[in-house]
Amino acid sequence: MNMMSDTMSATACLLQMADEHFELEDYQSGVPRWCTGCGDNAILAAVQRLCRDEALRPEKTVFVSGIGCSSRFPHYMKTYGFHGIHGRALPVAEGVKMARPDLTVFVNTGDGDCTSIGAAHWIHAIRYNMNLTVFLHDNQIYGLTKKQASPTSPIGTRSNTTPRGSYLEALNPLTVTLGVQNVSFVAQAADWIPEVLFDIVKAAYHHKGLSFVRIIQRCPEWLPKALDPWMHDPNKVQLLHHDDGLQLSTGLSRVYKNQLEHDPMNIDRAREIASGHETIPVGILYRNPAVPCYEDLRYSDKLRTPDLTRAGLNAELDKYTVWPQEAKEKVA
Amino acid sequence: MNEMIIEKSTKKTGNKAKAAAGKKAAIKLKEHIVEIISDSGEGAQKCGQSLGAIAAQMGNGIWTTEIIPAEIRPPARSVAGASGNRIRIGAGYITNGGDETDLVVAFNEQVLLGRVRAKELKPNCVILLESMWRSHSDQKIVASYIETHDRLVAAGYKVYEIPMEQECKKIVADAKRGKNMFALGMLCYLYSLELKLGADQIVLAFGKKDQSVVDANIKLLEAGHKWAEANLDFCYSIPAVRSTEPQLVVNGNTAIALGVLASGMEICAMYPITPATSASHYLSEVFEKVGGMVHQAEDEIAACAFAIGASYAGKCTITITSGPGYSLKQEAIGLAVMGEIPLVVVNVQRGGPSTGQPTKMEQGDLMTAIFGSHGDAPKVVLAPGTIEECFYSIITARKIAETFNMVVVVLTDAALATSQQPFPRPKFSETWMAPPVDQSPVAAGAKPYDWDETTGLARRFIPGQPGGMHTLTGLAHDRDSHVAYDAEINEQTLRFRSLKLAALQKTLKAPPxxxxxxxxxxxxxxxxxxxxxxxxxxxxxxxxxxxxxxxxxxxxxxxxxxxxxxxxxxxxxxxxxxxxxxxxxxxxxxxxxxxxxxxxxxxxxxxxxxxxxxxxxxxxxxxxxxxxxxxxxxxxx
CATH class of the missing domain: 3.40.50.920 (Rossmann fold)
Known part of the structure; x- marks a missing residue:
């Protein structure tokens, strides 16, 4: 960057061009340790593709996660990553973004991480509406701790803590998110429809504000058949499309005939669609680019130089200083 | 010795404060403790702070202590509702609040009773008591007043009844707004303090408001002074030598906030909690002017996580809290320890455990500061002992946090938070500030946790640095920041994180x-x-x-x-x-x-x-x- 000398050679110029071009390998780090068939793999593929297509500089990109299977995500990205503590990915990511609005920040969080232990942060993150892209990896079960019901487990889910089936209706992350003031982007994807998954990830990335993407994903280990009814019957998936939303390819339309034109600016309709039980809506439910971002409201553009600090400090000290008599007279 | 002198000056007890008049020779004192107490909202706090500032201007050593009721608006005239300020004024340097009170100005007899019962008054303390209650329309109040008054007189207190309300009403319609300045005027007379300095305080406090507010308050101040001169048969002086260098008069929380500003930290994440919050209040205002931000998070955990995220991606940040908040932050603090992220955590201690005594002083969190968070989580713990140290400890804490990539806990308490003591005005040094965020490329092959075998220190890579990409993790990790599945590595890294404390210890001097x-x-x-x-x-x-x-x-x-x-x-x-x-x-x-x-x-x-x-x-x-x-x-x- 500023390392470049004034007499930049043609070679350096070419090198810089090469530097702006990225391959998938530039974002891949290690071999994911997720189970075969785990939906996390599909999300990773879509996100790595996004990074390459958008030529995101790896050093300017940060993936922040909490704890759980999905929160291993940053380890498989060759960017900066922050694999923190259970439930707290969002406040960590907010801190990163506030300190450094120049960084592109993604958040990977699971259904336990986001909608249970981190639920308070989830609500408030929507309200802050910082420019973050949040992926809720929702497999409706606690995986890493070995099969306990999560808030999004459908009622009756048998798990190690609910051996006769879970007792409560599942929490609906879409309706919750759509109910919070300042919500600016809500979408739903399914790991088994990679084309739409990618389009949504891309739309989410391009939205300025908090993009909340719930990705319904399979857990082959603990709930291998839970999503079969939806996977086996394309009509149980309702694709949302609109001129200002997703455009569906002909190939996709051939398989998924249950389609609905939905204007992402219409929040009331978005809430209705999100509240449905029988079909899974997939697409962009809501998008409002006019909601202000917290970092824009709060970030100070004052560069805190030593001179500014000295001046600011002295102005404050003046308020509380008891001057010796002669010094005071001198000032006067 | 002080008491002896007072004896001489007020031979009669239960004075109606009418007898003597005219100029009296001031009784010289080495020091005195003065209290002004009222129902909350009557301005006794302001009066006390101003008295402290005036005395400091005169060159006296002072230590002011807030008297804070537990509730925001306790019922009027209640024993537990005393709100005000206690000022120890000395001829020389004063280092603490001292023993019991020598002279108290009370706006009603009930708040006074609270202080008597708490044994906060010297046995023959001088009491200047608002006398309006003697002629109140409610007979119960009249009876209570008379009973308390007579009992106090009988107990040996020197009670002077002062018609503050009546005198103030000659100047303002609502005596509640201004009685405190009348009291300040009296105290200026009683302690031979320059009245002009009192007027300066009023300008400082109300200068931004209407000029008429300033004028009315100055009139009240002068009226108080005049009344005391005409009606009280004693006055004191606590001679002092004016300091030759500028002194700063702030409380511990303000000193902490000023330290944050001086240290160059730009982000403070917090959640409201007594008695820590006023530091963040002040900082909120300062940052609006100088740049930086106070983030009021949704909870204590989020505040700590936010600070950690900001610190990880930029300069060291701070989170300010008190005991219960500190407990909630423990897990996140452990993450900062594990990830080796610099962080300053201020714990303004209050009475514990649990909600305990939010407005009261206690030193109960030392163990939790040192040993808190599960597993072995070495942190640096500092405890300022004076208001001045509150200021400098934050600068030191920031520096240590960033040099050692550690969590530094600064332990103050409710007493430091709300007490004022003058100290030499700090002279800003650029070395107090954090360097700009390192964005230089990382050499090929450099590792994110390249611990030094002797000191355990490792340079940290900050997002934006080309070539430094890695995933920081709270899991046990190796030099590449890869998750360590090998127990051997876990033990090695425990050693490195612990060695950093020893490395810091080697730089410290023996305490004086x-x-x-x-x-x-x-x-x-x-x-x-x-x-x-x-x-x-x-x-x-x-x-x-x-x-x-x-x-x-x-x-x-x-x-x-x-x-x-x-x-x-x-x-x-x-x-x-x-x-x-x-x-x-x-x-x-x-x-x-x-x-x-x-x-x-x-x-x-x-x-x-x-x-x-x-x-x-x-x-x-x-x-x-x-x-x-x-x-x-x-x-x-």
Whole structure:
């Protein structure tokens, strides 16, 4: 960057061009340790593709996660990553973004991480509406701790803590998110429809504000058949499309005939669609680019130089200083 | 000695304050403790702060302490509702709030009763009592007033009834707004303080408002002064030499906020909690002007996580809290320790456990600061002992946090938070500030956790640095920041993180000893008890007792030389405001006695028989109490 000398050679110029071009390998780090068939793999593929297509500089990109299977995500990205503590990915990511609005920040969080232990942060993150892209990896079960019901487990889910089936209706992350003031982007994807998954990830990335993407994903280990009814019957998936939303390819339309034109600016309709039980809506439910971002409201553009600090400090000290008599007279 | 002088001046008790008039010779005092108390919202706080500032201007040593009721709006005229300020004014430097009060101005007899019952007044304390209640329309109030008044007089207090309300109403329609300035005027007269300085305080406080507000308040101030001159038969002077250098008069929380500004930290994440919040209030306003931001998070955990995220991606940040908030932050603090992210955490201690006593002073969080968070989570722990140290400790904390990539906990308490004491005005130095965020490329092959074998130190890579990409993790990790599945690596990294404390310890100097380096008794303390301990030690020494004290600012790591210092004394004890079992209790013996926090640390580290004495009454321990404790310890075998 500023390392470049004034007499930049043609070679350096070419090198810089090469530097702006990225391959998938530039974002891949290690071999994911997720189970075969785990939906996390599909999300990773879509996100790595996004990074390459958008030529995101790896050093300017940060993936922040909490704890759980999905929160291993940053380890498989060759960017900066922050694999923190259970439930707290969002406040960590907010801190990163506030300190450094120049960084592109993604958040990977699971259904336990986001909608249970981190639920308070989830609500408030929507309200802050910082420019973050949040992926809720929702497999409706606690995986890493070995099969306990999560808030999004459908009622009756048998798990190690609910051996006769879970007792409560599942929490609906879409309706919750759509109910919070300042919500600016809500979408739903399914790991088994990679084309739409990618389009949504891309739309989410391009939205300025908090993009909340719930990705319904399979857990082959603990709930291998839970999503079969939806996977086996394309009509149980309702694709949302609109001129200002997703455009569906002909190939996709051939398989998924249950389609609905939905204007992402219409929040009331978005809430209705999100509240449905029988079909899974997939697409962009809501998008409002006019909601202000917290970092824009709060970030100070004052560069805190030593001179500014000295001046600011002295102005404050003046308020509380008891001057010796002669010094005071001198000032006067 | 002070009391003797007062005796002479007020021979009659229960004065109606009408008899004498005219100019009296001021009685010279070395020091006095003055209180102004009222229902909350009547301005006694402001009056007290102004009195402190005026005395400081005159060159007097001062220590002001807020008297805060537990509720925001306690019922009017209630015993538990006293709100106000207590100012210790001295001819010389004052290091603590001192013992009991010499003179009190009370706006009603009920708040006064609260102070009497709390044994906060000297036996023959002078009381200037608002007399409006004697002619109140409610007969119950009249009866209560008369009864209390007569009892106080009978108990030996020198009560002067002052028609404050009546006098103020000659100037303003609502005496509630301004009675405090009338009181300030009286006090300026009583302590021979320049009235002009009082007017300056009014301009400072109300300058931004309407000029008519300033004028009315100055009139009230002058009226108070005039009234006292005409009607009170005594006045004092506490002669002082004006300082030759500018002094700063702020409380501990403001000093912390100023330290944050001076240290160059730009983000403070917090959640409201008493008694810490005022530091963030002040910082919120300052940052609006200078740049930076206070983030009021949705909870304490989020505040800590936000600060950690911001610190990870940029300059060191700060989170300010009190005990319950500190408990909630523990897991996140452990993450910062594991990830080696610099972070400053201020814990303005209050009474605990649980919600405890939110507005009261206690030193109960030393152990949780050092050993808190699960697993071995080494952190640096600092405890300022004066208001001045509150300011500089934040600058030191920021520097250590960023040099060692560690969490630095700064422990203050409710007493420091709300007390004021002048100290030399700081002169800003660029070295206080953090360097700009490192965005230079990382050399090929460099590892994100390349721990030094001797010191455990590793450079940290900050997002934006080309070539430094890695995933920071709270899981055990190796030099590449890869998740370590190997227990060997876990043990090695525990070693490195611990070594950093030793590396810091090697840079510390032995703490100074107050008094002779050898003697019969060494008193060890930490935090806000410093001034009172040293005052008690000084007065013991003046009586020929071989007592010294040592005050620790670094609690983790402990500086070198402590054992050698302790070995110079026949007896060593700590005086602390955290619980220790009372040896006189029937079932307490050496096998089960729980010692105070610092005593435990010193005993376990140095194998020295350190005794302890503690008082946990929510108030700073008085120097008089400490003198008694030290005398008893000297007598014991």
């Amino acid at each position: 000893v107050f008094g002779d380096p050898k003697g019969d008794l060494l008193v060890v303390g930490w935090g806000s008890t410093k001034g009172a301990i040293e005052e008690a030690v000084a007065s013991m020494r003046a009586e020929g007792k071989k007592v010294s004290s040592m005050h620790l600012q670094f609690l983790q790591p402990l500086p070198p030389g402590i054992k050698e210092i302790m070995q110079g004394f026949k007896k060593v004890m700590t005086i602390e405001s955290n619980w220790s079992d009372r040896p006189e209790d029937q079932i307490i013996d050496e096998n089960n006695r729980r010692y105070s926090a610092l005593a435990i640390l010193l005993r376990s580290r140095y194998l020295v028989d350190v005794d302890c004495w503690s008082e946990v009454k929510g108030q700073p321990i008085k120097p008089g109490t400490m003198r008694r404790v030290m005398s008893e310890k000297l007598k014991k075998h």
